[in-house]
Amino acid sequence: MKTRHLHPETPGLSKSTRSFGVALALASVLNGLLVVVKEKSPAVQSALQKLTGHHWITHSAIILALFFLVGWGLGRLNGGQGIRLTARQLLATLVTGVVLGGLIIVVFYLVGD
Amino acid sequence: MIEIILMAHVLFGVGCPLATLWVFVDVLNASPKNLARIRRLSLAAAASMWVAFLIAGYWYVIFYKADKAVILKGPWPFAHNIFMETKEHLVILLLMLATYLPIAAAGNLTANRDARRVVLVVAALIIGLALTAEGSGAVIAMGVKMGLLAR
Numbered sequence: 001m002k003t004r005h006l007h008p009e010t011p012g013l014s015k016s017t018r019s020f021g022v023a024l025a026l027a028s029v030l031n032g033l034l035v036v037v038k039e040k041s042p043a044v045q046s047a048l049q050k051l052t053g054h055h056w057i058t059h060s061a062i063i064l065a066l067f068f069l070v071g072w073g074l075g076r077l078n079g080g081q082g083i084r085l086t087a088r089q090l091l092a093t094l095v096t097g098v099v100l101g102g103l104i105i106v107v108f109y110l111v112g113d
Numbered sequence: 114m115i116e117i118i119l120m121a122h123v124l125f126g127v128g129c130p131l132a133t134l135w136v137f138v139d140v141l142n143a144s145p146k147n148l149a150r151i152r153r154l155s156l157a158a159a160a161s162m163w164v165a166f167l168i169a170g171y172w173y174v175i176f177y178k179a180d181k182a183v184i185l186k187g188p189w190p191f192a193h194n195i196f197m198e199t200k201e202h203l204v205i206l207l208l209m210l211a212t213y214l215p216i217a218a219a220g221n222l223t224a225n226r227d228a229r230r231v232v233l234v235v236a237a238l239i240i241g242l243a244l245t246a247e248g249s250g251a252v253i254a255m256g257v258k259m260g261l262l263a264r
Contacts, residue, residue, distance in 0.1 A: 017217050024213050053174075109194070110195060
């Protein structure tokens with residue numbers, strides 16, 4: 001017998017799970033959009049290149065910094081209790097963000113580039 | 114020696130979905146007995162992905178230029194134009210998911226169905242994306258091989 005079934009289930013998610021989950025969805029979509037922008041704009045590509053010596057390093061740094069900063073920021077909302085959303089809302093946001101972000105990249109390199 | 118870097122990124126890259134798969138199965142059977150293991154494995158998945166990402170990034174920035182030239186002159190230019198271009202940006206997404214896994218797994222998975230669902234969904238996304246990255250890597254390697262054979 002699984003021990004967890006002996007105890008009542010407690011609903012809800014931790015502040016970090018909610019905050020960084022939403023940050024992940026947002027960073028995922030922005031990751032895809034940054035791909036399109038830098039590939040279509042030589043000026044953006046060049047600027048990213050100049051910042052660290054390689055566009056991909058700058059690109060990665062921007063998206064990862066965004067993920068950590070937005071996650072941290074969302075965790076400070078509502079008096080430090082973090083962004084409020086249900087598990088269903090978080091999962092919908094997370095999956096939509098990740099799938100959309102991935103699709104932007106795949107479709108762009110398949111047909112748009 | 115340089116090729117060891119390339120193989121190491123594959124090794125650590127595979128380590129991430131393997132550890133994540135273990136997390137997935139353990140979370141389906143979450144109990145106080147395996148909670149510590151779930152958290153350790155989710156941390157291992159994240160660490161493995163970070164090491165793979167850093168090694169692969171080093172290879173990509175320093176050494177990939179030569180491979181790229183071979184691929185683009187060969188019969189499989191799509192190995193770079195589609196697969197490498199897509200992979201190098203999808204792995205950023207994969208890295209964020211792997212980083213998020215231990216955050217989601219830190220919850221009380223034995224008593225919280227919502228927390229378990231989040232970990233399961235994130236783990237499934239990691240496994241799917243990691244397999245896509247591994248497959249893309251195989252196509253890229255084949256693109257280099259085809260380019261060299263055509264010389």
